[in-house]
Amino acid sequence: MLITWKRAILGLLAAAFLGLAVAWSGLINVSASSGHWAISDWFLHWVMRNSVETRSALGSPRDASDPSGLVSAAGHFAASCASCHGAPGVKPSPVFQAATPPAPNLMETAPEWSDRQLFWILDHGVKFTGMPAWPARERHDEVRRMVAFVRLLPTMTPRRYEELTGGVARLAGSNTFESCAGCHGSDGRGRGAPDIPYLGGQKAEVLMAALRDYQSGTRQSAVMGHAAARLSADDMRDLSTRFAAMPGLKATAAANDAQARQIVEMGLPAKQLPACASCHVPGKPYPVIAGQKASYIAARLRQMRGDDKEIDARQTQATMPVIARRIPRDMIDRVARYLAGEAVGPTRD
Known part of the structure; x- marks a missing residue:
């Protein structure tokens, strides 16, 4: 049969119409319970890995890891990530493991990626999976701290994880003072972490305004945005008043500069x-x-x-x-x- 331009165009239109008809019919099974065909699973992961390798090489900073803020990174991981990925001594939720694809076990897969690749994945997320982009788009400092934390997961013991999270792993999702103290410390002094401020002695109205701004997204932070998301006005008031009443900020002997x-x-x-x-x-x-x-x-x-x-x-x-x-x-x-x-x-x- 002679192939002409007209016949080629008609063939393409027929193929497109057939594809739309199949999609419209509902015959394609999009249920997570059905899983992927082996070839589909391989192809999607192959595309993802190639994309991450290329884009991280072009767009991730060279200083992609910052181990100075492991406490805040651990607290955020326990509250936001462990339910999907699990953690040292903590199994992932079977609900999220029933997704297609299920979230990977980072204790096993983290070594497969470089710091710059982990940065890109954490910062941008991955389409067609449950991996979201970092919600505070300008907070690359938070992403760097999370890269350093994820890098340590394969060798981290359950005891070390418990120490870093300050016990917040047991309280994930709680609005209690104890869940905040997991990062900020029961004395409001930030558990010695350089990126966590002293809260003791701060004005209660300042702390209250900060929580409202984190909750609304006016002030950017994935860590604090998640922590404040489910706080009620009474929760904010109680937490602000309690932390503000602690000993803390005050005028100090100024350096001679x-x-x-x-x-x-x-x-x-x-x-x-x-x-x-x-x-x-x-x-x-x-x-x-x-x-x-x-x-x-x-x-x-x-x-x-x-x-x-x-x-x-x-x-x-x-x-x-x-x-x-x-x-x-x-x-x-x-x-x-x-x-x-x-x-x-x-x-x-």
Whole structure:
């Protein structure tokens, strides 16, 4: 039979119509209980692996892992991930294992991926599976901490997992003080983790506003967004009041750094940078920052800076990003340490 352009086009149209007819008929079985054909399962995983390898090589940062925040990563994993993937000493839920495909056991599969590949999977998720993208799209610092935690899972003992989660694994889904203390500590001091702030001594209304913002998504964090998602207004009030009443933040003996003191106490008028002390003092409705962890202050300032695009403070209610961008980059850590009362290298008057 002679194949002409007309016959080829008609053949393609007929094949497309037949495919649509089969899809419309409902004959294709999309039930999870039916599983995949072996060839389909192989093909989908082959495509996924190739995609991750290519895209992680092009898009993942080279510093894809940060082991400094294992406590917050472990708490989030216990609350959000362990029900699907399991954890050391914790079996995954049979409900999620009945998905097609079931979530992999990371204690076995994590070594198959590089840090950059794990970063890409955690950050972007995987289509056609239950693996979601990281919900706080700008929080690559959280993704890096989770990469470091997942990397340790194959050699992590149940006891170590329990230590990192602070017992929150037993309380996943609970709105109790104990579930929050799994990361923040029963004393509100963050269990020594550099990325978890001191809550004790903070203003209750500041903590309450933060929880509301995390719940609404106004303030970005996958970890805190999940923790706040199911809190009622009464839960937020009770937790904020309890943590705020603990000993904690207070003015400390300031490090002798004249340049940092200038920014904190007087600002930089030439850069239109107001003094930190003009807002963050008793009697004003802003967070207490004196005595806060230097690592946390510095990380927050960098998060607030975002890109270097200047935004006029008159055009946005979020004034801190504007202020943070006006702090010289090389002064961020020094200002943070000054506020925390830590020594900062060579001293100058």
